[in-house]
Amino acid sequence: MMTRHFKNGPSLGYLKSREGKILLTIMVFFVIEVNTFAYIEKLAIFDAIYFTIVTLGTVGYGDIHPTSTLGRIITSLFIVVNIMILAFFVEQIGERLIKQKIEEVLGI
Template identity: 40%
Template sequence: MISFLITLQRMLRAILKGLKEPEFQVLLTLTVFTLISGTIFYSTVEGLRVLDALYFSVTTLSTVGYGDFSPQTDFGKVFTMVYIFAGIGIIVGFVTKIFELTTKNKIESKQKKAQKKSSLE
């Protein structure tokens, strides 16, 4: 549990730092827009509750796909096919950027510790 909290803390730090970078801002905006558009579509066309529609959007784009929800209309199935191909690229880009920022922060932290240690010697 402690390792999970440490990892979560590192990820949140990276996200906060990333908010200053234009590339991260664009990826975050695209990710949020993609999830909102999927949520709106599935709640209106497929008749899902908003929370269920968001849940379905997240599980679809994260490629988890539990199978508890699926599009029932032909229009919903066509939308989902397009949504998957467009959305997965955006989500992968966003997650990759978070990973890069987390790794960068970890490296910078180690460098600072090494500089402190060398300055004390």
């Protein structure tokens, strides 16, 4: 249940936490990436969403791929940036879980 992670139940206060800010950053980058791919590669919006998910999920089916040099460069940059953001997000979650476990063990 989600309420156990919030002292006063679920709220928008989560977006003030580090994890919330990182999650919001990921969503903003996703929207930027989709629109960038749609514009540069002349993709329909749903194709751009599909391409972004497949690329960032490292699946890479190859059915849709960047055809321009600029598209390839931007795709490469977006992959690197998203890996860094995702790694930071996972690190923050791990830090929070460890902190909660320490507090639980120490009775704080």
